Amino acid sequence: MWQWIVRLYHRLGSPKWFYELTSKWIFWLALLSVVGCVVGLVLGLLYAPADYQQGNSFRIIYIHVPAALVAQSAFIMMAVAGAVFLIWKMKMAAWVARAIAPIGASFCLIALLTGAIWGKPTWGTWWVWDARLTSMLLLLFLYFGVMALQRAIESEEASHKGAAILALVGLVNIPIIKYSVEWWNTLHQPATLKLTEKPSMHPDMLLPLLIMILTTYVLFALLVILRTRNEILWHERKRSWVQALPEMLGGGR
């Protein structure tokens, strides 16, 4: 078991292995994203019953909650990748962290935008400075900070290190986001889904939400793979295996 983990680790550290493996995955991840999105949104927008309090505005949940979950998970993954880079100097980890940052920031932005739009008909206001919204806005700024550090040009090694440290420090914000609705008085409703409890949602409302959450993770994986492959192509451009790729030899686009 341990040896298997060590072998997987070494493979993951190999840009060539990652590049070749993922070239077969892109199509399937894209297909899964499209199918999941169509099924989830048809069920969520057309078949789920309207909320008895919020009416149809509750349908925003099908992007808001998945985006917010992925934005937080992405930050954790980015910090873990940063730690792997700091501890073992694995370059691939730094490239993955660099790929994740703008994608996580995008999902964070989606969560904030849809939250504000949802807040207007539900609370009567676009924005309040309460714990959940503020900590989520802080997450977006943390993403921006990490991205700025990753793109500081002077020394790539140093900028990756700085970004990894900021990501690790920023992890403190994740439990704050999660528990903000319990620790402080807030307009934001408590978590819709809890792993330890039976969901309070009607199954017809719940199923599309679960589909959309899974689909958003699949889409996230696809986006991270696309960007990581670009990082690999750029950093390994002088390596013979990249130069021997059919797309480089004029075979592809």
Place this chain on the structure above:
Amino acid sequence: MEFHSVGEFLAMGRHGLYVWLSYGLSALVIIANLVLPMWQRRRLIREQGQRVRRDRRGQAAADRTVVNEEKN
């Protein structure tokens, strides 16, 4: 089916603006996240591919002649 007509579906019971604005903005952000790395990949391949082909031409001019003759 919760809605009885397309108009009713689009109206979302007075909440149409909020629902469709949410979905529209999200779609824009996601499309940008798909398109940008695809453009970047094309640019990388175009620029690096040119460099690779130039290098190969310089190094193996003789081989190229043979290949060209075979093509012709």
